[in-house]
């Protein structure tokens with residue numbers, strides 16, 4: 001079976017979620033096609049073992065339109081013998097996946113965290129009810145569109161790089177397909193996003209006031225991570241909504257999630273419980289966050305964090321030299 | 322402007338949800354259901370857009386008859402009318418088909434939804450409905466301006482914010498932060514009780530996917546909880562570095 005992977009890239013540089021999707025596709029398909037709007041980093045696609053690179057080219061794709069891109073992907077999949085389409089469940093992937101599925105009249109399996117084959121059929125696992133349940137879901141259509149939750153699949157280069165064939169696909173698009181376009185992207189310059197960071201250091205009401213978030217920022221900085229926040233501190237106006245982790249904020253799954261002065265309410269856990277490693281600092285030994293933590297420190301954030309910053313700095317110095 | 326706002330009836334976030342030992346079904350006994358929290362923002366946005374452009378707001382839900390409760394909330398907040406398509410067997414795609422049918426029949430200029438339903442958290446409804454209607458859609462919108470038929474929206478993406486332009490008719494899913502949902506006042510709640518709610522039969526749509534198993538995830542966490550001495554903090558750093566290898 002051939003699986004196509006939508007390659008999300010910014011100025012040629014491929015998003016990790018797409019590399020994760022390629023790796024996952026290699027695990028279940030005999031042939032992997034990388035679908036790019038324009039040209040993405042060919043060398044990386046080769047290293048990741050893609051068999052074919054398809055550059056989708058059309059004048060109407062110079063400005064990003066989810067409608068037009070979905071239409072173009074659907075036209076390609078229809079034209080080729082592609083059994084499955086994978087996308088990263090990123091902001092972009094979550095809009096494209098359902099659209100392409102409607103156009104192709106296939107099942108859409110959203111935000112999956114594991115994939116396998118049962119009786120030679122692709123099945124996926126996805127969390128329901130904020131992660132309280134894991135459901136195994138099967139497509140009932142021949143083709144399937146699957147989006148993969150970022151950071152749940154490891155991105156790993158292929159054992160042997162491939163020599164992918166490179167082709168161009170020209171979809172038929174009209175103004176009809178471009179009734180929504182992205183006209184501008186405002187980047188949070190110099191600030192790592194919780195959705196993209198390997199390490200997220202979050203602060204909650206235990207920090208007592210917005211001025212004390214300098215501690216969280218410093219700890220995040222020495223660890224090379226992003227700053228996150230609980231809803232309590234976002235609602236209080238201490239931190240921007242873009243940093244909120246949880247059911248009504250962002251769902252993150254970094255390698256390390258460090259919760260400081262956060263109690264661990266279910267709605268907070270909903271946004272971070274799939275993190276690889278969870279660590280917590282809280283002065284209340286019975287705080288629910290400790291029940292889901294790998295490592296915890298029972299202590300006062302104002303005493304523990306400064307010491308922790310020092311120790312991490314020392315560690316970084318010793319490993320750097 | 323004809324505005325359709327879609328609302329879903331979901332288990333309370335604090336509800337205990339389990340699975341039967343054989344994994345064939347969910348255990349939802351005694352679970353309290355609520356209006357999906359994001360849909361409050363969708364209702365509020367519908368009302369704000371109506372205040373600006375005039376027109377009508379209809380609230381729609383697809384589900385169990387008990388979901389009529391959340392339509393009363395939408396009516397109390399200020400929706401002009403409400404409808405329920407009764408069904409409990411459709412998959413997400415099937416629900417989208419009912420929503421699209423209704424939107425088509427009422428000639429909707431704007432279809433508003435929440436960014437995600439907190440039961441299945443699938444983030445798919447806006448794009449699915451948009452595709453079914455052949456309309457553009459924008460998901461997870463945190464700012465929406467409509468002038469004539471021109472739409473300008475902002476949404477959060479990884480590492481920043483996207484600014485989008487589009488045209489009516491359109492499907493939009495909204496995010497917390499776009500507005501502050503109003504609380505219905507007692508007289509409005511009373512008045513809402515006598516507003517009629519239209520009940521429709523769902524058209525049957527074959528499912529495109531199926532849940533074959535449910536399980537309660539087993540957390541396999543190391544659960545090493547230390548004190549706050551300097552030695553403990555050093556051990557914490559060592560564990561993260563040497564055992565977990567994450568720093």
Ligand SMILES: Cc1cc2nc3c(=O)[nH]c(=O)nc-3n(C[C@H](O)[C@H](O)[C@H](O)COP(=O)(O)OP(=O)(O)OC[C@H]3O[C@@H](n4cnc5c(N)ncnc54)[C@H](O)[C@@H]3O)c2cc1C
Nearest residue numbers: 204205206230231232246247248249261262263267283301
């Ligand atoms: C529909 C709904 C959606 C929600 N969505 C979200 C969401 O997306 N994200 C989210 O986070 N919440 C969400 N919530 C809110 C959630 O229920 C909690 O209220 C919130 O997570 C609590 O934030 P907190 O842990 O910072 O504060 P608290 O619960 O007040 O916890 C503060 C913690 O800090 C500790 N502490 C205090 N002082 C110190 C100190 N000096 N040193 C160390 N520790 C200290 C305390 O022991 C306590 O455990 C939602 C709620 C609802 C109803």
Ligand SMILES: Nc1ncnc2c1ncn2[C@@H]1O[C@H](COP(=O)(O)O)[C@@H](O)[C@H]1O
Nearest residue numbers: 327329383434435437438443444445446
């Ligand atoms: N059964 C339903 N009836 C009406 N609207 C729904 C239903 N399910 C989902 N929605 C709408 O779609 C949004 C996104 O849901 P989802 O894509 O399922 O996560 C919700 O916030 C609702 O606005």
